[in-house]
Amino acid sequence: MVISCGARLIPNTEIRVQAVRYIVSGGILTVLYSVVYWMLAAPLRTPPLVANMIGFLCALICGWALHSRWTFRGQGDRAKRHVAYGRFVAVNLAGFGLNSFWVWMIVGRLGGDVALPILPIAIVTPAFMFLANRFWTFG
Template sequence: MVSSSDLRRQLVRYAISGGALTLFYSAVYWIAAVPMAIDALVANALAFVATVAIGFVVHSRWSFAGHGRRDRPVRAWSLFLAVNLAGFALNSFWVWLIVERIGASPSWPLVPIVFVTPWLSFYLNRRWTFGG
């Protein structure tokens, strides 16, 4: 059983590292989609590729340090990739809905990309990727 202080530490570490990774993802997306005028869904894919490997290292070594098992790194990487592909799909949905369907600026999907997707990723990574 994880104590509430362990959970708080993980949340703080995740907020710091996940926040930095989300800002990096957002910057790559925004630079590609707005000033460079690359298609928003392509910009989203570029941001995903640029962030996913860095995210695994940061989250496995710091955000979730001491939580769960670490004896099966290939399994952890596979689960992390699956969780992040789900996050990528969710972010792609936000981009499609807001830019392609509604016709808003490519900047607007950053709102749910920053405030919704990271918390879903935290939950899935904590329970599934690094939890057991």
């Protein structure tokens, strides 16, 4: 079975391998983000949206290294890495906006515990990020 992406066909095995790599590297990055966010927001009482931004920056820096060298290794034009980096930053800014929405909605509007936004941040945002990175950033 193949998936159509524009004019080209992508074998499912390639996507599966990248998805597994993304789950591993994304899991590492999500743990990194979550630990930084929670440590700042809970014990250190940093405002949650500030803690979210710092966690995002830590994950962004480590994420480029992991995703460009391992998750999506061999995909895209190596000569255009600057284009991929710009797109990576754009996709991650969208992810940051989505994560900020979760923090704002769950903590700010609904009065939930600062740990609750970690659930959609760990599940919903990574699914969006994989698809955007797979088909646009490194595509």
